[in-house]
Amino acid sequence: MAVDMRILESLDQNAKLTVKELAVMLGESEESVAASIKEMEEDRVICGYPTLINWDKTDRQLVTAMIEVKVTPQRGQGFDKIAERIYQFEEVDAVFLMSGGFDLCVMIHGKTLQSVAEFVSSKLSPMDSVLSTSTHFVLKKYKEHGLPLVQKIEDERMLITP
Amino acid sequence: MRNPLNPAVVGIKPSGIRKFFDIVTEMKDAISLGVGEPDFATPWHIREEGIYSLEKARTHYTSNSGLIELRREISSFVERHYDVHYESKNEILVTVGGSEAIDLAIRAMVCPGDEVIIPQPCYVSYEPCVILTQGVPVTIPLQEKNEFRLTAQELRDAITEKTKMLVLPFPNNPTGAIMTREDLEAIAEVCIEKDIVVVSDEIYSELTYGTKHVSIASLPGMWERTILINGFSKGHAMTGWRLGYACGPAEIIQQMMKIHQFAIMCAPTASQYAAIDALKNGDEDVAMMRDAYDKRRRYVLHELRDMGLSCFEPYGAFYVFPCIAEFGMSSEEFATKLLQEEKVAIVPGTAFGDSGEGFLRISYAYSLESLKEALGRLRRFVVKLRAEKQ
Numbered sequence: 001m002a003v004d005m006r007i008l009e010s011l012d013q014n015a016k017l018t019v020k021e022l023a024v025m026l027g028e029s030e031e032s033v034a035a036s037i038k039e040m041e042e043d044r045v046i047c048g049y050p051t052l053i054n055w056d057k058t059d060r061q062l063v064t065a066m067i068e069v070k071v072t073p074q075r076g077q078g079f080d081k082i083a084e085r086i087y088q089f090e091e092v093d094a095v096f097l098m099s100g101g102f103d104l105c106v107m108i109h110g111k112t113l114q115s116v117a118e119f120v121s122s123k124l125s126p127m128d129s130v131l132s133t134s135t136h137f138v139l140k141k142y143k144e145h146g147l148p149l150v151q152k153i154e155d156e157r158m159l160i161t162p
Numbered sequence: 163m164r165n166p167l168n169p170a171v172v173g174i175k176p177s178g179i180r181k182f183f184d185i186v187t188e189m190k191d192a193i194s195l196g197v198g199e200p201d202f203a204t205p206w207h208i209r210e211e212g213i214y215s216l217e218k219a220r221t222h223y224t225s226n227s228g229l230i231e232l233r234r235e236i237s238s239f240v241e242r243h244y245d246v247h248y249e250s251k252n253e254i255l256v257t258v259g260g261s262e263a264i265d266l267a268i269r270a271m272v273c274p275g276d277e278v279i280i281p282q283p284c285y286v287s288y289e290p291c292v293i294l295t296q297g298v299p300v301t302i303p304l305q306e307k308n309e310f311r312l313t314a315q316e317l318r319d320a321i322t323e324k325t326k327m328l329v330l331p332f333p334n335n336p337t338g339a340i341m342t343r344e345d346l347e348a349i350a351e352v353c354i355e356k357d358i359v360v361v362s363d364e365i366y367s368e369l370t371y372g373t374k375h376v377s378i379a380s381l382p383g384m385w386e387r388t389i390l391i392n393g394f395s396k397g398h399a400m401t402g403w404r405l406g407y408a409c410g411p412a413e414i415i416q417q418m419m420k421i422h423q424f425a426i427m428c429a430p431t432a433s434q435y436a437a438i439d440a441l442k443n444g445d446e447d448v449a450m451m452r453d454a455y456d457k458r459r460r461y462v463l464h465e466l467r468d469m470g471l472s473c474f475e476p477y478g479a480f481y482v483f484p485c486i487a488e489f490g491m492s493s494e495e496f497a498t499k500l501l502q503e504e505k506v507a508i509v510p511g512t513a514f515g516d517s518g519e520g521f522l523r524i525s526y527a528y529s530l531e532s533l534k535e536a537l538g539r540l541r542r543f544v545v546k547l548r549a550e551k552q
Contacts (some may be wrong), residue, residue: 010457014530021530024464025457153203155532159507160183160196162286162335 003045004036011037013146015049024158054149056141060105064093064109064141067117067124068102068134082129091119102134174293177286177515185498186507195506195536198335200399200480201527202454204436205447208398212436220431226405226423228256229434235441236407240392244367244377246385248381255415255422257430260365260393260406265291266418267361267389267408268327272297276326281312282515283483284331285363298324303517305483310339311472314348321352327359330378333366335524336514337483338459338476343376350381360388365406366479368397368448371456373477379409386411389418394433396479397448398440403433455480458526458533465537466524469544480527483511487520497522503546504539510516 006026010017011043019037023030040046071082079097086106087095094107106124110116116135126132141149186192203209227233233250241247248254257263264287272278274296280288281302292299302320304310317328330349332341341349351359356457360378369374375376381386393406408418422428459482466473466484484498493510500506511518526533 009453021461025461027460147215155201157197157201158183159186159192159194160179160509161198162177162179162513 002036002039004040007033007036008040008045011046011049015051052145052147052149054141061111063111063113063116064107064138066138067106067108067120067134068136069104069106069124070131070133071103071129072131074129075101077117083126086124089119089123091116102145104111168383170294170296171353174290178179178508179286182434182494182497182507182509182513182523186501189501189505189507191534192490192501192505192507193222193532193539195524195526195528195533196507196509197525197527199401199527200396200451201529202399202451204398204400204403205440205444207443208400208436208440208447210463211439212403212432215432215435220432220435224256224428224431224434226428227252227419228429229431229438232256232434232441233407234440235438236409237373239441240377240409244364244375244380244390244408246377246380246390248390249412249531252412253409253415255408255419256434257393257406257408257422258426258429259285259395259404260391261345261364261381262422262426263389263391263393263406263408263418264329264361264363266421267391267410267414268292268297269421270414270417271359272327272391275324277322277324278327279317279320279358280327280329283310283334283336283511284329284514284516285335286327286514288363292457297326300325300401301515301517303515304337304339306521310334310483311339311341311477312349313345314352317349317352321356321358325356325358325363328353328365329361331363333370333375333478335366335479336481336509336511336518337521338479338481339474339483340370340373340375340476340478341378342373344382346376346378348539350378350384350432350472353387354383358387361391362388363391365391365393366396367392369452369455369480370478371459375478390412394437394440397451398437398444399447399451400433400437400440403436405429405433405437407550458528458530461530462524462526463535465533465541469541470548471544480525482502482522482524482526483521486519493519493521500540500543504543506536506539508540508541 019030019034023033073079074081083095091108091110095108096105098105120133120135233254236254237462254500268291272295276297277300278292278297278299281304287300300320302316362378377390378384379390389408389410391408394400401426462482471484476482493512496507497510511521
């Protein structure tokens with residue numbers, strides 16, 4: 001598997017870069033960059049190209065929550081099986097296995113507080129392996145994926161300097 | 163009332179960049195590729211250290227030479243990166259930017275009538291500083307065919323009985339040129355033979371691409387005749403903190419320190435504390451910024467060549483220096499017309515000396531989006547000029 005860190009780091013900062021731009025900026029041929037990206041996509045090194053959106057600036061009703069979940073690991077499958085049962089739900093954005101006081105961190109979104117609460121009480125909590133849940137609602141997002149969401153950074157430099 | 167002014171000062175031409183600056187500021191919505199400083203903000207851990215120093219009420223003078231802890235870090239940094247050793251006790255002086263260090267070095271060494279060789283195009287301050295000491299600036303017009311490097315032959319041709327000093331500004335602003343070890347060895351040989359001191363302005367030393375910067379001070383026989391000047395502005399993105407330093411033999415540094423002591427007292431204290439952190443924990447930030455500059459460098463060079471402008475590949479600083487001689491206009495005419503028609507501010511090469519005629523300095527200390535927009539406008543302008551010519 002050919003992992004090209006320079007391509008990955010470039011795309012991690014800006015997924016809009018075209019193959020041509022990447023090739024120019026990395027000093028490589030377009031063919032080799034395209035082949036490398038294709039291979040990394042096939043190997044699921046690159047899993048997708050979502051856009052970072054500050055939904056607070058839109059009319060969209062969106063509630064996001066972080067749920068701490070304690071579970072009983074299953075024999076022979078550890079936490080993977082239960083994690084999979086949880087992440088299959090469309091409203092689940094992310095699932096992480098955690099160290100510390102709980103096992104799974106589940107990030108979910110919904111239109112309203114009620115819909116999130118409904119998901120927890122009717123879908124998540126009743127699962128056999130789930131022992132307990134603790135739901136934390138997100139009030140404001142300041143920074144995501146390394147990018148500040150709140151303030152716009154203005155170029156305050158003088159137009160011409162030596 | 164009698165004339166209150168010193169004719170030597172009055173006689174100094176205002177910086178060529180100043181003139182263009184005045185035209186640009188009248189243009190409200192212009193975009194720019196004319197900035198000589200990083201677009202990155204100073205990394206947060208460094209800013210935080212500056213804030214912390216204020217919280218701890220470290221609001222007093224430091225020793226004239228700068229905090230000893232900072233000088234120790236500078237000593238270790240310069241040794242680690244450029245393989246040259248200076249004693250933190252008396253061979254390092256912390257200054258208000260690299261520009262103060264340049265002024266001090268010239269004032270401490272140049273006597274009236276001494277000739278100082280300045281390769282051009284170059285940063286704007288060397289020549290006026292020499293004139294203020296009543297020294298005589300002797301400029302060498304660097305050649306595009308040599309990729310704007312200084313050759314030993316050019317240096318030999320400029321040397322006279324009165325030559326005392328060579329200013330060596332590499333990696334170079336505005337051309338982006340660098341000097342390799344071999345290039346420097348040839349220069350060092352001449353300097354030793356002709357007994358010339360070197361003021362080596364290495365402020366862009368952390369920004370070289372594909373090759374590591376070599377300091378002339380690290381070459382045999384050069385340590386004792388070199389003042390190495392560096393600082394935090396470019397590599398660590400700390401222009402506004404105004405912090406630089408000079409390294410050299412104690413007998414020279416201590417005389418520079420005397421001028422600094424009377425004129426400046428000491429460099430800003432908060433900046434010095436922040437700089438300690440920059441040197442202790444900043445290598446990764448510099449590497450990240452260097453990597454970003456390198457990508458933009460390739461992009462800008464590709465775009466310029468793609469629009470048919472001849473342009474040597476620069477391996478240092480954050481400038482590209484394309485030739486626009488084909489359009490039959492002076493650099494200033496070209497830059498002014500570009501500003502008026504496409505609202506893009508680019509500094510004409512002549513702002514950095516007469517030998518910059520026929521060239522533009524394009525800075526790539528901008529986000530890729532800004533570069534795309536500005537280069538798109540430049541391309542449109544170039545296409546139009548070519549069409550008009552036919």
